[in-house]
Amino acid sequence: MTEKIDDQELQTSNTPGYNPGEKKSVDEYAKLDANDESLNKWKASLGIGAGAASGDGPKVEFYSLSLESASRSEPIVFNFADLQGKKADLKKNPVIIKEGTEYNVKLDFKVNHDVISGLKYVQVVKKAGLTVDKLEEMVGSYGPSATPYEKRFPTEESPSGMLARTTYAVRSRIVDDDGNIYIDFDWSFKIAKEW
Incomplete structure (x- = not known):
């Protein structure tokens, strides 16, 4: 399988009117407008000020991407x-x-030790050289935490029928609002009658 999915196809869309704002450290966020109740709730939702931040390791550690189905053990x-x-x-x-x-x-x-804003999962699927699907899923914004996060995407259904039973080329990427690419890999899947 030699299908190539280029970087241009993996570009994420921009939300009109949304500006990610200036990048701040965890300490800067913790001190920012300490008397603003709404802002304090947002900071608490990201774990800022909870003391869970680790100063070691990469900003974000991605463990796994899983495909789960009730029809598969x-x-x-x-x-x-x-x-x-x-x-x-x-x-x-x-x-x-x-x-x-x-x-x-x-x-x-x-x-680990920073606030990550606007994480997105982007996936482009090709069949016989033609793009047949592009998924762009917002993962969200997260603060440092000792406990790993788990993000589940909405339920989807795999294609069916004789024409769908073939091999597809896929490129998956995880990127944030600042354009940092954390994960980028090519893989393939085949639609079949059984797992």
């Missing part, structure tokens, strides 16, 4: 710690997905 899991050595295998050995099945995608990650 175990999820299909992309473990990001193992991703580097398996990138070529992910493209050559497609993941099998049962046709007409409902599934959810789940992202597991941890924010």
Whole structure:
């Protein structure tokens, strides 16, 4: 499978009127407008001021991306710690997905010592060189936490029928409001009659 999905296709859309604002550290956010009740609630929702921030490691650690379905006993899991050595295998050995099945995608990650704003998951799917689907899912904004976060995306249904039963090329990316790319990998899946 030699289909190439270029960076241009993975560009995220902008929300009209939304301005991410100036980047601030966790300490700057904690001190910002300390008497503003609404702002304090927002800061608390991000874990700012809770003392859970770790000064070690990367800003964000992404653990896994999983595909879960009630019709399958175990999820299909992309473990990001193992991703580097398996990138070529992910493209050559497609993941099998049962046709007409409902599934959810789940992202597991941890924010260590900074506020991450506007995380997005973007995925482009190609079949026979043509883009057949683009998914752009807002993951959200998160503050540092000792406990990992889990984000589940809305339920989707895999295509079905004889024409759908083929192999698809996929490129997935996780990016934030500042344009930082955290995860970027190519993989493939095949729609089949059974898992």
